[in-house]
Amino acid sequence: MRITVxxxxxxxxxxxxxxxxxxxxxxxxxxxxxxLDAAPPERLHATVREAAGVCPAAAIELSE
Known part of the structure; x- marks a missing residue:
């Protein structure tokens, strides 16, 4: 997973x-x-997906 904001x-x-x-x-x-971490460990992927999903401004993008 790669995160950009x-x-x-x-x-x-x-x-x-x-x-x-x-x-x-x-x-x-x-x-x-x-x-803080653009490539978090796999154990955090589900939580990061949830965080991206609840962002009211859609400012978090994920790529798998």
Missing amino acids: DEDKCCGAGQCVLLAPEVFDQREDDGVVLL
Whole structure:
């Protein structure tokens, strides 16, 4: 799995951080997503898929 994020789309809702804090974080000044791990281990794939699915701005893209 490979993850990319579109910081311009991100609205700072933080759902990705709540679901997968090992993979996502937020900038302190504006809440925009920070990608911590663009290629997470397989044990996190289901959680990352869920995080991408609940992102209200569709700012997370996954490629398998």
